Amino acid sequence: PDLADVAGQPQARRALEIAAAAGHNLLFSGPPGTGKTMLASRINTLLPPLGEDASIEVAAIQSLAGKAVHAGNWRQRPFRSPHHTASAVAMVGGGSNPRPGEISLAHRGILFLDELPEFDRKVLEVLREPLESGHITISRAAQQVEYPAQFQLIAAMNPCPCGFYGDTRQSCSCTAAQLQRYSAKISGPLLDRIDLHVTVSRLPTEMLLQSDAQPNAETSKIVSQRVEAARRLQLCQRGKLSVALRTDELIDGALIEAQALEWLSMAIEKLGQSARSFHRVVRVARTIADLEGNANSDKPAGTLQRVNVGHVKEALAFRQLERK
DSSP states (O other), rough: OOOGGSSHHHHHHHHHHHHHTTOOOEEEEOOSSSOOOHHHHGGGGTSOOOHHHHHHHHHHHHTTTTOOOOOGGOOOOOOEEEOOTHHHHHHHHEETTTTTTTHHHHTTTTEEEEGGGGHHHHHHHHHHHHHHHHEEEEEEESEEEEEEEOOOOEEEEOOSSSSTTOOOOOOOOOHHHHHHHHHHHSHHHHHHHHHHEOOOOOOOOOHHHHTTOTTTTHHHHHHHHHHHHHHHHHHHHHHGGGGGOOIIIIIIOOOBOOHHHHHHHHHHHHHHOOOOHHHHHHHHHHHHHHOOOOOOOOOOTTTTOOOOHHHHHHHHHTTTTTOO
């Protein structure tokens, strides 16, 4: 699999690059057959391999779950894709003799949830704690177990039950009540924790017919080089990826221009979005600035690009599915 296999979809490709550059959570929304699953499956081709310590962590969790560890995938990031019928125990772990669940098996890698609204809402809600803390605590009568769960969430969904809300070719057959119920399946707090929201539109037929002849399409190798450079810059300058920056570090240490902060504050207030959304937009803008800083050949290597209004505007555009 390679990113070059994806026809068109420049915004979705851009979102994948930003997500890979700092571990941002990402949600694709669009009609059936638009390539959401294909896009999600390409993220591992953009991520750098695991280091030795992280590989040992992943192997230990695999062993606890009774799964074999092979030398061939020693430094490979996990990619877990549980079915939407998965129970809360299957997702977070548990049992009489507690074992890691899907979120821990995805530690240091990707948790891909296809058809996100089809998951039981209670199952989705248990994701909120580990998305913030990076671990999950399982309490049983006789014992309490804590497992690491530092995963990157990539999700995909149709825009409505029939799948064609907003589609340019096929009319949506859903009622207003059906649309409301479908939207309510994903809670605001969970949606709030997903940094990048992308609508994947249906491609024109002529573009699909020409999709096999796209010599200028960027390959995963090219994009992964930018991703690795941005990650290296973040770790060198701040010791962590931008997704892990604390609130005080975002404002005081991220070198964000005052004009950018002022513009974002007004935009967030006008849109009625949350304080958490504000901070997540700044984190994404920080990642965009890091990607741009490495792309500027006129600046010394490792130069920290200031977050400007342009970075903030692009980051805010990726919050389109959030509701008040």
